[in-house]
Amino acid sequence: MNIWPELEVPRTQRPLPKLKLAYTSGNADLEVHSDQFKLYVCGITPYDATHLGHAATYLTFDLINRYLELTGTSVNFVENITDVDDPLFERAKRDNQSWAQLGESQVALFTSDMTALRILPPANYVAVTEAMDSIIFAIENLVDKRFTYELAGNIYFRIEPFLDELSISIDEALKIFAERGGDPKLPGKENALDPILWVGNKDGEPGWDSKMGFGRPGWHIECSVIALENLIGKDYLNSKSRLTHGIDLQGGGSDLIFPHHFMSAAIAKALCGFDFARGYLHAGMVGLDGEKMSKSKGNLVLISELLKSGYDPMVIRHALLSQGYAEDRMWHLETLLKSQERVVKLRSALARIEVAPTDKVIDSVAEHIANNLDSSSALEVLDQWALDTENGAIGGSVGELSRFIDAALGLAL
Helix, strand or coil, rough: CCCCCCCCCCCCCCCCCCCCCCCCCEECCCCCCCCEEEECCCCCCCCCCEEEEHHHHHHHHHHHHHHHHCCCCCCCEEECCCCHHHHHHHHHHHHHCCCCHHHHHHHHHHHHHHHHCCCCCCCCEEHHHHHHHHHHHHHHHHCCCCEEEEEEEEEEEECCHHHCCCCCHHHHHHHHHCCCCCCCCCCCCCCCCCCCCECCCCCCCCCEECCCCCEEHHHHHHHHHHHHHCCCCCCCHHHCCCCEEEEEEEEHHHHHHHHHHHHHHHHHHHHHHEEEEEEEEEECCCCEEEEECCCCCCCCCHHHHHHCCCCCCCHHHHHHCCCCCCCCCCCHHHHHHHHHHHHHHHHHCEEEEEEECHHHHHHHHHHHHECCCCCHHHHHHEEEEEHHHCCCCCCHHHHHHHHHHHHHHCCCC
Protein backbone atom coordinates (compact mmCIF):
# COMPACT_ATOMS: atom_id res chain seq x y z
CA MET A 1 0.00 0.00 0.00
CA ASN A 2 1.30 3.45 -0.89
CA ILE A 3 2.16 5.57 2.12
CA TRP A 4 2.56 9.29 2.52
CA PRO A 5 5.94 11.01 2.10
CA GLU A 6 8.66 10.16 4.57
CA LEU A 7 10.06 12.81 6.90
CA GLU A 8 13.53 12.72 8.37
CA VAL A 9 13.89 13.02 12.13
CA PRO A 10 17.51 14.00 12.76
CA ARG A 11 19.09 12.29 15.73
CA THR A 12 20.62 14.55 18.33
CA GLN A 13 23.88 14.33 20.23
CA ARG A 14 22.22 16.17 23.10
CA PRO A 15 21.58 13.81 26.05
CA LEU A 16 17.83 13.42 26.39
CA PRO A 17 15.83 11.83 29.20
CA LYS A 18 14.40 8.36 28.78
CA LEU A 19 10.83 8.29 27.52
CA LYS A 20 8.39 7.30 30.26
CA LEU A 21 4.80 6.44 29.35
CA ALA A 22 1.78 5.67 31.51
CA TYR A 23 0.74 2.49 29.74
CA THR A 24 -2.86 1.37 29.81
CA SER A 25 -1.57 -2.10 30.62
CA GLY A 26 1.55 -4.21 30.29
CA ASN A 27 5.21 -3.47 30.85
CA ALA A 28 5.97 0.25 30.67
CA ASP A 29 9.73 -0.24 30.51
CA LEU A 30 10.85 1.26 27.20
CA GLU A 31 14.34 -0.17 27.33
CA VAL A 32 14.89 -1.75 23.93
CA HIS A 33 16.35 -5.24 24.03
CA SER A 34 16.52 -5.79 20.29
CA ASP A 35 17.65 -3.90 17.21
CA GLN A 36 14.27 -2.24 16.81
CA PHE A 37 11.34 -0.99 18.83
CA LYS A 38 8.29 -2.72 17.36
CA LEU A 39 5.26 -0.42 17.27
CA TYR A 40 1.83 -1.38 15.92
CA VAL A 41 -1.03 1.11 15.68
CA CYS A 42 -4.53 0.19 14.53
CA GLY A 43 -5.48 2.09 11.39
CA ILE A 44 -8.71 3.36 9.90
CA THR A 45 -11.71 1.64 8.42
CA PRO A 46 -11.84 3.74 5.24
CA TYR A 47 -15.51 4.56 4.95
CA ASP A 48 -15.32 8.20 6.06
CA ALA A 49 -12.88 11.10 6.27
CA THR A 50 -10.30 11.69 8.99
CA HIS A 51 -11.78 13.49 11.98
CA LEU A 52 -10.11 15.10 14.98
CA GLY A 53 -10.35 11.90 17.03
CA HIS A 54 -8.33 10.02 14.41
CA ALA A 55 -5.80 12.82 14.19
CA ALA A 56 -5.37 13.01 17.97
CA THR A 57 -4.71 9.27 18.15
CA TYR A 58 -2.16 9.17 15.35
CA LEU A 59 -0.47 12.29 16.67
CA THR A 60 0.00 10.56 20.05
CA PHE A 61 1.97 7.71 18.49
CA ASP A 62 3.78 10.11 16.19
CA LEU A 63 5.23 11.79 19.29
CA ILE A 64 6.43 8.40 20.57
CA ASN A 65 7.90 7.51 17.18
CA ARG A 66 9.64 10.88 16.88
CA TYR A 67 11.09 10.88 20.38
CA LEU A 68 12.49 7.36 20.08
CA GLU A 69 14.02 8.16 16.68
CA LEU A 70 15.39 11.42 18.05
CA THR A 71 17.16 9.57 20.85
CA GLY A 72 18.70 7.02 18.51
CA THR A 73 16.21 4.14 18.74
CA SER A 74 15.23 2.51 15.47
CA VAL A 75 11.45 2.16 15.33
CA ASN A 76 9.69 -0.40 13.15
CA PHE A 77 6.21 1.10 12.89
CA VAL A 78 3.36 -0.84 11.27
CA GLU A 79 -0.22 0.31 10.72
CA ASN A 80 -3.15 -1.48 9.11
CA ILE A 81 -6.14 -0.47 7.02
CA THR A 82 -9.39 -2.31 7.72
CA ASP A 83 -10.60 -2.22 4.13
CA VAL A 84 -12.83 -5.27 4.63
CA ASP A 85 -15.49 -4.54 7.24
CA ASP A 86 -19.23 -3.99 7.72
CA PRO A 87 -19.22 -0.15 7.93
CA LEU A 88 -17.39 0.08 4.60
CA PHE A 89 -19.81 -2.29 2.87
CA GLU A 90 -22.84 -0.57 4.38
CA ARG A 91 -21.82 2.90 3.22
CA ALA A 92 -20.83 1.66 -0.24
CA LYS A 93 -24.23 0.01 -0.61
CA ARG A 94 -26.01 3.13 0.64
CA ASP A 95 -24.16 5.34 -1.82
CA ASN A 96 -24.40 2.84 -4.69
CA GLN A 97 -20.62 2.77 -4.90
CA SER A 98 -17.99 0.07 -5.19
CA TRP A 99 -16.65 -0.79 -1.74
CA ALA A 100 -13.12 -0.97 -3.19
CA GLN A 101 -13.39 2.49 -4.79
CA LEU A 102 -14.84 3.96 -1.59
CA GLY A 103 -11.97 2.48 0.41
CA GLU A 104 -9.33 3.77 -2.00
CA SER A 105 -10.78 7.29 -1.98
CA GLN A 106 -10.90 7.47 1.82
CA VAL A 107 -7.39 6.05 2.22
CA ALA A 108 -6.15 8.72 -0.21
CA LEU A 109 -7.88 11.42 1.84
CA PHE A 110 -6.46 9.99 5.07
CA THR A 111 -2.89 9.92 3.76
CA SER A 112 -3.33 13.49 2.52
CA ASP A 113 -4.43 14.57 6.01
CA MET A 114 -1.52 12.74 7.64
CA THR A 115 0.91 14.42 5.24
CA ALA A 116 -0.49 17.85 6.06
CA LEU A 117 -0.20 17.19 9.82
CA ARG A 118 3.39 15.90 9.42
CA ILE A 119 2.63 12.51 10.93
CA LEU A 120 5.55 10.16 10.26
CA PRO A 121 4.41 7.36 7.94
CA PRO A 122 4.65 3.71 9.02
CA ALA A 123 7.36 1.51 7.60
CA ASN A 124 4.57 -0.82 6.49
CA TYR A 125 1.02 0.37 5.84
CA VAL A 126 -0.92 -2.83 5.24
CA ALA A 127 -4.48 -3.26 3.99
CA VAL A 128 -6.45 -6.34 5.00
CA THR A 129 -6.99 -7.13 1.31
CA GLU A 130 -3.21 -7.21 0.84
CA ALA A 131 -2.75 -9.59 3.77
CA MET A 132 -5.67 -11.89 2.99
CA ASP A 133 -3.61 -15.02 2.24
CA SER A 134 -1.76 -14.67 5.55
CA ILE A 135 -4.97 -14.04 7.49
CA ILE A 136 -6.68 -17.06 5.96
CA PHE A 137 -3.64 -19.22 6.74
CA ALA A 138 -3.74 -18.07 10.37
CA ILE A 139 -7.45 -18.84 10.73
CA GLU A 140 -6.91 -22.29 9.23
CA ASN A 141 -4.13 -22.80 11.79
CA LEU A 142 -6.53 -21.89 14.62
CA VAL A 143 -9.11 -24.30 13.23
CA ASP A 144 -6.50 -27.07 13.22
CA LYS A 145 -5.57 -26.24 16.83
CA ARG A 146 -9.27 -26.48 17.84
CA PHE A 147 -9.51 -22.89 18.99
CA THR A 148 -12.61 -22.46 16.81
CA TYR A 149 -16.09 -23.79 16.10
CA GLU A 150 -18.64 -23.32 13.35
CA LEU A 151 -22.02 -21.68 13.91
CA ALA A 152 -24.55 -20.65 11.27
CA GLY A 153 -21.95 -20.72 8.52
CA ASN A 154 -19.44 -18.59 10.45
CA ILE A 155 -16.28 -19.53 12.36
CA TYR A 156 -15.96 -18.35 15.98
CA PHE A 157 -12.90 -18.15 18.23
CA ARG A 158 -13.03 -19.80 21.66
CA ILE A 159 -12.19 -16.97 24.06
CA GLU A 160 -12.74 -18.95 27.30
CA PRO A 161 -9.04 -19.89 27.86
CA PHE A 162 -8.09 -16.20 27.85
CA LEU A 163 -10.78 -14.66 30.05
CA ASP A 164 -8.51 -14.71 33.10
CA GLU A 165 -6.68 -11.81 31.43
CA LEU A 166 -9.83 -9.72 31.06
CA SER A 167 -9.44 -6.46 32.99
CA ILE A 168 -13.16 -5.66 33.27
CA SER A 169 -16.15 -7.61 34.58
CA ILE A 170 -17.95 -10.08 32.34
CA ASP A 171 -21.12 -8.00 32.55
CA GLU A 172 -19.30 -4.88 31.42
CA ALA A 173 -17.54 -6.82 28.68
CA LEU A 174 -20.84 -8.17 27.37
CA LYS A 175 -22.29 -4.66 27.23
CA ILE A 176 -19.31 -3.19 25.38
CA PHE A 177 -19.06 -6.23 23.09
CA ALA A 178 -22.65 -5.70 21.95
CA GLU A 179 -22.02 -1.99 21.33
CA ARG A 180 -18.86 -2.55 19.30
CA GLY A 181 -19.71 -5.15 16.71
CA GLY A 182 -20.08 -8.30 18.81
CA ASP A 183 -23.07 -10.65 18.91
CA PRO A 184 -23.26 -11.89 22.53
CA LYS A 185 -26.95 -12.85 22.30
CA LEU A 186 -26.59 -15.11 19.25
CA PRO A 187 -28.11 -18.53 20.12
CA GLY A 188 -25.70 -21.44 20.01
CA LYS A 189 -22.47 -19.67 20.95
CA GLU A 190 -20.25 -21.56 23.39
CA ASN A 191 -19.43 -18.30 25.16
CA ALA A 192 -21.28 -15.06 24.60
CA LEU A 193 -17.95 -13.23 24.20
CA ASP A 194 -16.60 -15.48 21.45
CA PRO A 195 -15.58 -13.21 18.52
CA ILE A 196 -16.17 -14.10 14.90
CA LEU A 197 -13.08 -15.15 12.94
CA TRP A 198 -14.56 -15.93 9.54
CA VAL A 199 -17.80 -14.57 8.07
CA GLY A 200 -19.59 -16.83 5.60
CA ASN A 201 -20.41 -14.98 2.38
CA LYS A 202 -23.67 -13.03 2.35
CA ASP A 203 -25.54 -10.31 0.48
CA GLY A 204 -23.10 -10.16 -2.40
CA GLU A 205 -20.23 -9.04 -0.17
CA PRO A 206 -16.67 -9.71 -1.34
CA GLY A 207 -15.24 -13.05 -0.36
CA TRP A 208 -12.21 -15.29 -0.60
CA ASP A 209 -11.79 -19.04 -0.87
CA SER A 210 -10.58 -20.92 2.19
CA LYS A 211 -10.92 -24.22 4.03
CA MET A 212 -13.68 -22.49 6.01
CA GLY A 213 -15.63 -21.83 2.83
CA PHE A 214 -16.07 -18.70 0.76
CA GLY A 215 -16.13 -15.62 2.98
CA ARG A 216 -14.05 -12.97 4.69
CA PRO A 217 -12.21 -12.50 8.00
CA GLY A 218 -13.69 -10.94 11.11
CA TRP A 219 -12.29 -7.76 12.59
CA HIS A 220 -9.83 -8.83 15.30
CA ILE A 221 -7.75 -11.48 13.52
CA GLU A 222 -6.46 -8.99 10.95
CA CYS A 223 -4.39 -6.97 13.42
CA SER A 224 -2.97 -10.06 15.07
CA VAL A 225 -1.65 -11.36 11.76
CA ILE A 226 -0.54 -8.08 10.18
CA ALA A 227 1.37 -7.07 13.31
CA LEU A 228 3.06 -10.43 13.87
CA GLU A 229 3.99 -11.02 10.24
CA ASN A 230 5.37 -7.54 9.64
CA LEU A 231 7.10 -7.03 12.98
CA ILE A 232 8.42 -10.54 13.65
CA GLY A 233 8.46 -12.12 10.20
CA LYS A 234 6.55 -14.64 8.15
CA ASP A 235 7.82 -17.43 10.42
CA TYR A 236 6.12 -15.91 13.51
CA LEU A 237 4.27 -19.19 14.14
CA ASN A 238 7.61 -20.82 14.87
CA SER A 239 8.94 -18.11 17.21
CA LYS A 240 7.77 -19.40 20.60
CA SER A 241 11.17 -20.77 21.62
CA ARG A 242 12.93 -17.41 21.22
CA LEU A 243 10.27 -14.83 22.15
CA THR A 244 8.30 -13.91 25.28
CA HIS A 245 6.19 -11.35 23.44
CA GLY A 246 5.53 -10.42 19.85
CA ILE A 247 5.81 -6.65 19.72
CA ASP A 248 6.85 -3.84 22.05
CA LEU A 249 3.83 -1.58 21.91
CA GLN A 250 0.23 -1.89 20.66
CA GLY A 251 -1.58 1.41 20.31
CA GLY A 252 -4.85 3.01 19.27
CA GLY A 253 -7.79 4.95 20.60
CA SER A 254 -9.25 4.05 24.00
CA ASP A 255 -12.37 2.69 22.28
CA LEU A 256 -10.19 -0.22 21.11
CA ILE A 257 -9.15 -1.45 24.56
CA PHE A 258 -12.07 -3.86 24.54
CA PRO A 259 -13.00 -5.81 22.59
CA HIS A 260 -10.53 -5.20 19.77
CA HIS A 261 -7.16 -5.19 21.54
CA PHE A 262 -8.17 -7.85 24.03
CA MET A 263 -9.41 -10.15 21.26
CA SER A 264 -6.42 -9.48 18.99
CA ALA A 265 -4.05 -10.33 21.84
CA ALA A 266 -5.92 -13.54 22.67
CA ILE A 267 -5.90 -14.65 19.04
CA ALA A 268 -2.18 -13.90 18.72
CA LYS A 269 -1.44 -15.91 21.88
CA ALA A 270 -3.47 -18.83 20.55
CA LEU A 271 -1.47 -18.70 17.34
CA CYS A 272 2.01 -18.33 18.84
CA GLY A 273 1.93 -19.25 22.51
CA PHE A 274 3.43 -15.95 23.73
CA ASP A 275 2.03 -12.57 24.71
CA PHE A 276 1.14 -10.34 21.79
CA ALA A 277 2.62 -7.10 23.16
CA ARG A 278 4.82 -5.99 26.06
CA GLY A 279 2.64 -2.95 26.56
CA TYR A 280 -0.54 -1.18 25.45
CA LEU A 281 -1.14 2.55 25.24
CA HIS A 282 -4.33 4.35 24.24
CA ALA A 283 -5.31 7.90 23.35
CA GLY A 284 -8.49 9.37 24.81
CA MET A 285 -11.58 10.28 22.83
CA VAL A 286 -12.20 13.78 21.47
CA GLY A 287 -15.61 15.37 21.92
CA LEU A 288 -17.04 18.60 20.51
CA ASP A 289 -18.46 21.41 22.63
CA GLY A 290 -19.51 19.13 25.48
CA GLU A 291 -20.83 16.22 23.37
CA LYS A 292 -19.42 12.96 22.09
CA MET A 293 -18.17 13.36 18.54
CA SER A 294 -19.73 10.76 16.25
CA LYS A 295 -21.01 10.23 12.74
CA SER A 296 -24.52 9.50 14.04
CA LYS A 297 -24.65 12.91 15.76
CA GLY A 298 -23.39 14.64 12.63
CA ASN A 299 -20.84 16.60 14.64
CA LEU A 300 -17.55 15.23 13.32
CA VAL A 301 -14.85 17.84 12.80
CA LEU A 302 -12.96 16.68 9.71
CA ILE A 303 -9.30 17.51 9.18
CA SER A 304 -9.87 17.97 5.44
CA GLU A 305 -12.64 20.49 6.10
CA LEU A 306 -10.46 22.48 8.49
CA LEU A 307 -7.75 22.58 5.85
CA LYS A 308 -10.23 23.65 3.16
CA SER A 309 -11.37 26.43 5.48
CA GLY A 310 -7.84 27.80 5.41
CA TYR A 311 -6.52 26.69 8.78
CA ASP A 312 -2.77 26.11 8.81
CA PRO A 313 -2.07 22.39 9.44
CA MET A 314 0.60 23.38 11.96
CA VAL A 315 -2.04 25.32 13.89
CA ILE A 316 -4.26 22.22 13.90
CA ARG A 317 -1.34 20.11 15.10
CA HIS A 318 -0.48 22.69 17.76
CA ALA A 319 -4.08 22.70 18.98
CA LEU A 320 -4.10 18.92 19.33
CA LEU A 321 -0.75 19.02 21.13
CA SER A 322 -2.13 21.62 23.54
CA GLN A 323 -4.36 18.97 25.15
CA GLY A 324 -3.25 15.86 27.05
CA TYR A 325 -3.42 12.67 25.02
CA ALA A 326 -4.60 10.16 27.61
CA GLU A 327 -7.86 11.58 28.90
CA ASP A 328 -11.06 12.15 26.99
CA ARG A 329 -11.19 15.82 26.04
CA MET A 330 -13.37 18.40 24.40
CA TRP A 331 -12.63 20.38 21.28
CA HIS A 332 -13.89 23.93 20.89
CA LEU A 333 -13.31 26.47 18.15
CA GLU A 334 -11.56 28.53 20.81
CA THR A 335 -8.95 25.75 21.09
CA LEU A 336 -8.00 26.28 17.45
CA LEU A 337 -8.14 30.08 17.60
CA LYS A 338 -5.94 30.16 20.70
CA SER A 339 -3.35 27.96 18.98
CA GLN A 340 -3.48 30.26 15.97
CA GLU A 341 -2.45 33.17 18.20
CA ARG A 342 0.28 31.15 19.92
CA VAL A 343 1.75 29.92 16.61
CA VAL A 344 1.87 33.48 15.25
CA LYS A 345 3.86 34.62 18.31
CA LEU A 346 6.20 31.63 18.16
CA ARG A 347 6.84 32.11 14.43
CA SER A 348 7.54 35.79 15.03
CA ALA A 349 10.15 34.89 17.64
CA LEU A 350 11.72 32.23 15.41
CA ALA A 351 12.03 34.78 12.59
CA ARG A 352 14.37 36.98 14.65
CA ILE A 353 18.13 36.96 14.39
CA GLU A 354 18.68 37.52 18.09
CA VAL A 355 16.59 35.30 20.36
CA ALA A 356 16.34 34.39 24.02
CA PRO A 357 18.59 31.56 25.30
CA THR A 358 17.54 28.19 23.91
CA ASP A 359 19.59 25.45 25.64
CA LYS A 360 17.37 25.22 28.71
CA VAL A 361 14.28 25.58 26.53
CA ILE A 362 15.25 22.53 24.48
CA ASP A 363 16.05 20.55 27.62
CA SER A 364 12.73 21.52 29.19
CA VAL A 365 10.70 20.64 26.08
CA ALA A 366 12.42 17.24 25.97
CA GLU A 367 11.75 16.63 29.67
CA HIS A 368 8.04 17.33 29.22
CA ILE A 369 7.71 15.06 26.19
CA ALA A 370 9.64 12.32 27.98
CA ASN A 371 7.21 12.67 30.89
CA ASN A 372 4.31 10.75 29.35
CA LEU A 373 4.09 12.99 26.27
CA ASP A 374 3.26 16.17 28.18
CA SER A 375 3.12 18.25 25.01
CA SER A 376 0.85 20.83 26.64
CA SER A 377 3.59 21.83 29.10
CA ALA A 378 6.19 21.72 26.31
CA LEU A 379 4.18 24.27 24.33
CA GLU A 380 3.92 26.51 27.40
CA VAL A 381 7.72 26.52 27.63
CA LEU A 382 7.84 27.71 24.02
CA ASP A 383 5.28 30.42 24.78
CA GLN A 384 7.51 31.75 27.54
CA TRP A 385 10.58 31.65 25.28
CA ALA A 386 8.71 33.63 22.60
CA LEU A 387 7.72 36.20 25.21
CA ASP A 388 11.28 36.44 26.53
CA THR A 389 12.50 36.96 22.96
CA GLU A 390 9.89 39.64 22.34
CA ASN A 391 11.05 41.38 25.53
CA GLY A 392 14.61 41.57 24.20
CA ALA A 393 16.43 38.59 25.73
CA ILE A 394 19.28 37.27 23.57
CA GLY A 395 21.89 34.51 23.53
CA GLY A 396 20.04 31.62 21.92
CA SER A 397 20.35 29.58 18.73
CA VAL A 398 17.17 29.99 16.72
CA GLY A 399 18.24 27.32 14.21
CA GLU A 400 18.85 24.67 16.86
CA LEU A 401 15.53 25.35 18.58
CA SER A 402 13.61 25.39 15.31
CA ARG A 403 15.08 22.05 14.27
CA PHE A 404 14.31 20.52 17.68
CA ILE A 405 10.71 21.74 17.64
CA ASP A 406 10.30 20.19 14.20
CA ALA A 407 11.96 16.89 15.16
CA ALA A 408 10.35 16.39 18.56
CA LEU A 409 6.94 18.02 18.17
CA GLY A 410 6.51 17.83 14.41
CA LEU A 411 5.89 21.59 14.23
CA ALA A 412 7.53 23.02 11.12
CA LEU A 413 7.38 26.72 11.93
